[in-house]
Amino acid sequence: MNALLELRGIRAAHERITVLHGVDLSVAAGEVVALLGPNGAGKTTTLRIAAGVHPVDSGQLLLGGRDMTGAVARDLARAGVCMIPEGRGVFPNLSVRDNLLMMTYTGRTRAEIEDIAYTRFPALARRASQPAGTMSGGEQQMLALARGLATDPAVLLLDELSMGLAPLVVARLYEQVAEIARQGVAVLVVEQFAAAVLDIADRAAVLVRGRVERQGHPDDGLRAELSALYLGSSA
């Protein structure tokens, strides 16, 4: 299967400190790839590079086989790359409806966007008039996902979806992520806590100190290795 998103030999730095030392990663259409690893491994930087918001020192970013290295984030977003950042990226003082209304810049009507959002996340419909910042963490994450889906993404980049959420809520959110992938979207998920995402991931890559140490199907071996080497606890 051809990769929609591919990183080849990516090296990148923060200030002058190199944080990625030749990362190779690919995600095909309909595939969920989990990028795991301990804090400071370079997971978010990898995601930011895929979204075009962090410069690369060397290596290539390929989208649909086309070299897009150095392309600015707005062009990648226009092409269909959507990143949902850590911290959800919703407007806390705006209502759910207004948060969704913001996405009409994509050319879709408010009705279409609300239809997409409320069909997938019916809980949001009941909170339409509520300021997003007053909702629970899980509902805010639903809203962030709904806003992302409004862009009709081909490549979805998720950063720490589970942060601050109860395990049950995380499991439900990842069910939705799996459903999104089944519709042909390439999904790259960055997670520090592996348990939830490994249930839905087709492949997992373990990033340690800026290098992909292991990549493959999330079998028991990988789980055990993760548990022992990177997470320091039962995954």
Added chain:
Amino acid sequence: MTSTEPRADRFVRELTELKIPDPATARSQLWLRLGGVLMALGVILGASGYLVTHNTLDPLVQNDGLALGIAGVAAGVVGSALFLRYSLTGFLRFWMARQSYDVSLLAERLREPERLRDPE
């Protein structure tokens, strides 16, 4: 856009059609810095021209000073234009997004009474 076309195929097709400027030729930061440098250079040249013309009675040297001053003004104008052009782009993009949001909001408010009058 064809609804039957898989999203991945459409993505690849749209990418090939997308007119994305070659990142290697993206020089906006360079132009921005050049604008700043030219503005500073304009001030320096202008001040130099002033000093040169006021510190001599030789008309030939004064002419040189005048030329220096004019070059300074030209550099300042070009530099300001470049700086404004490349620094305002980002600001205007957000301003346009905000305008777009406000207009959409206004349109929704205008449609609201109709919706209340005729609920489906």
